[in-house]
Amino acid sequence: MSAWPIELVFRRGARALHITFDNGAAYTIPFATLRAESPSAEVQGHGPNQKRTVPNVANADVIRAEPIGRYAVRLIFADGHNSGLYTWDWLKKLGEMSR
Secondary structure: OOOOEEEEEEEOOOOEEEEEEOOOOEEEEEHHHHHHOOOOHHHHOOOOOOOOOOOOOOOOOEEEEEEEOOOEEEEEEOOOOOOOEEEHHHHHHHHHHHO
């Protein structure tokens, strides 16, 4: 892992996660992106070229986050999706995509 998160702030009004890393990098990732790019097999599939498009992500809402050890966070979305484990590296990648 290249950087360690020091702050995760869920901005409900903006529907976005703001994450700051110990190397100074900071990203704001829309909830819609988090839902559409969930690292779960339900979204990514079980192999190459199996990614699925998630419908109706424009109004995605994160209702809860649960730490998973020291390497990830599980996001629970209002639509019931909760199977993606968002590693710090995955969140960094999504942050870079969201710029």
